[in-house]
Amino acid sequence: MKTILVLGGGIGGIRTARELSKKIGNEDGIDLAKILVFEKQKKSLFAPSLTWMMVGKRESEQIQDDLTNIQLGGIEVVFGDIESVDPDNITVTSNGKSYSGDYMVVSLGADQTDIHEMSKLGHNYYTVEGAKSFYNDLKNFKGGKIAIVVSSLPYKSPVAPYEAAMLIDEYLREQGLREKTEISLYTPEVEPMTFAGKEISLRVSELMKSKGIDYFPEHKLDEADKNHLTFSTPDNQEVKKEYDLMAYTPKHVCPAVIREAGMTGETGWVEVNHQTLQTPFENVYAIGDITTIPLSGTESLPKAGVFAQYQANTVAHNITRQMHGKQPDKVFTAEGKYILDQGNGKATKVGGNFYSSELDIKETSAVNHWVKILQEKTWFVKHF
Numbered sequence: 001m002k003t004i005l006v007l008g009g010g011i012g013g014i015r016t017a018r019e020l021s022k023k024i025g026n027e028d029g030i031d032l033a034k035i036l037v038f039e040k041q042k043k044s045l046f047a048p049s050l051t052w053m054m055v056g057k058r059e060s061e062q063i064q065d066d067l068t069n070i071q072l073g074g075i076e077v078v079f080g081d082i083e084s085v086d087p088d089n090i091t092v093t094s095n096g097k098s099y100s101g102d103y104m105v106v107s108l109g110a111d112q113t114d115i116h117e118m119s120k121l122g123h124n125y126y127t128v129e130g131a132k133s134f135y136n137d138l139k140n141f142k143g144g145k146i147a148i149v150v151s152s153l154p155y156k157s158p159v160a161p162y163e164a165a166m167l168i169d170e171y172l173r174e175q176g177l178r179e180k181t182e183i184s185l186y187t188p189e190v191e192p193m194t195f196a197g198k199e200i201s202l203r204v205s206e207l208m209k210s211k212g213i214d215y216f217p218e219h220k221l222d223e224a225d226k227n228h229l230t231f232s233t234p235d236n237q238e239v240k241k242e243y244d245l246m247a248y249t250p251k252h253v254c255p256a257v258i259r260e261a262g263m264t265g266e267t268g269w270v271e272v273n274h275q276t277l278q279t280p281f282e283n284v285y286a287i288g289d290i291t292t293i294p295l296s297g298t299e300s301l302p303k304a305g306v307f308a309q310y311q312a313n314t315v316a317h318n319i320t321r322q323m324h325g326k327q328p329d330k331v332f333t334a335e336g337k338y339i340l341d342q343g344n345g346k347a348t349k350v351g352g353n354f355y356s357s358e359l360d361i362k363e364t365s366a367v368n369h370w371v372k373i374l375q376e377k378t379w380f381v382k383h384f
């Protein structure tokens with residue numbers, strides 16, 4: 001029986017395990033392959049819903065599920081920190097025990113680190129705890145200055161800060177506090193979603209403007225204290241801004257265990273074949289946020305769950321073919337759409353083919369908002 005090691009039980013890892021299980025895991029109640037998922041958390045989080053959580057539209061139990069529920073059809077979860085990875089020998093160590101396999105799929109996402117002691121000053125809404133604590137403060141907020149800060153690049157979900165700002169705007173309007181509040185978004189990016197091209201960036205900027213959200217692109221965070229944020233701009237200006245309540249995107253890094261395994265390239269992330277997601281190591285694939293895939297110019301494929309899922313489908317299909325002695329024949333095309341919720345029950349869709357840069361932005365509609373809710377519900381129904 002073949003063994004496939006799936007590193008990470010997040011969006012990419014779960015989808016990989018499920019797809020493999022559907023194709024090769026189990027037949028007439030007999031397991032045909034062993035699919036081992038390595039994960040440190042007991043609960044799996046659907047992170048795209050965190051922006052709803054930060055404005056009180058979701059509770060933590062609505063956006064997480066118990067990972068033990070995925071253990072069927074040949075899938076087994078090994079809970080615990082992955083301590084080491086040996087890609088040459090397709091071996092993983094967890095809880096002091098070694099596990100070897102025939103194939104390995106790395107989907108360990110991006111680790112979050114604290115810079116400028118931001119965790120003491122604001123709320124990291126990229127976590128359940130941070131989204132929840134932000135909402136607790138928002139509920140008691142009586143007006144003032146709210147800062148949404150992107151603390152460094154690259155970061156996952158390039159629409160999340162924009163979505164967060166617009167949902168906060170909606171919440172404050174409902175509370176009658178909008179007139180008394182300034183919402184500012186600070187980011188080192190040149191414009192919103194630079195990878196999507198000028199037209200889309202402009203549309204998102206206009207959207208923010210129409211809601212009275214102050215947008216400060218090309219603002220690199222240098223310092224933070226209790227009430228101030230200090231940024232530098234490309235013309236070397238020092239810009240000091242006040243805030244009363246702050247939500248931030250943390251600095252993202254590739255998990256240390258993968259760096260230590262010698263699996264990262266010069267970018268600091270795992271570099272893969274852009275169509276097959278193969279790493280330089282035989283029968284070892286990497287998908288999702290842990291990878292970097294260059295697009296045209298200086299842009300890279302955004303770190304997004306939608307791509308982690310399509311990449312998982314590609315890899316699971318090709319591993320199945322290899323197990324049956326066939327040539328892998330599926331390629332990842334970077335086709336994907338991303339939904340930007342704007343509040344008031346409306347959302348817009350951005351996407352297309354990221355490899356050919358054929359991207360567009362759809363009109364704002366209630367339908368897109370419902371599609372986003374449906375994506376969340378389907379995730380849990382389909383995978384748990």
Ligand SMILES: Cc1cc2nc3c(=O)[nH]c(=O)nc-3n(C[C@H](O)[C@H](O)[C@H](O)COP(=O)(O)OP(=O)(O)OC[C@H]3O[C@@H](n4cnc5c(N)ncnc54)[C@H](O)[C@@H]3O)c2cc1C
Nearest residue numbers: 008010011012040047048082108109157288289304305306
């Ligand atoms: C606020 C927010 C909003 C978002 N909105 C969207 C959206 O609207 N659309 C969209 O497409 N994407 C969105 N995303 C991005 C999306 O969640 C990620 O791109 C996606 O989760 C990536 O999947 P992954 O499998 O690569 O990583 P993850 O889902 O992060 O999974 C990685 C897993 O590996 C585990 N792990 C890491 N290191 C170890 C270790 N040493 N040992 C054991 N386990 C380990 C982690 O615990 C985690 O469960 C959003 C993200 C955030 C934070």
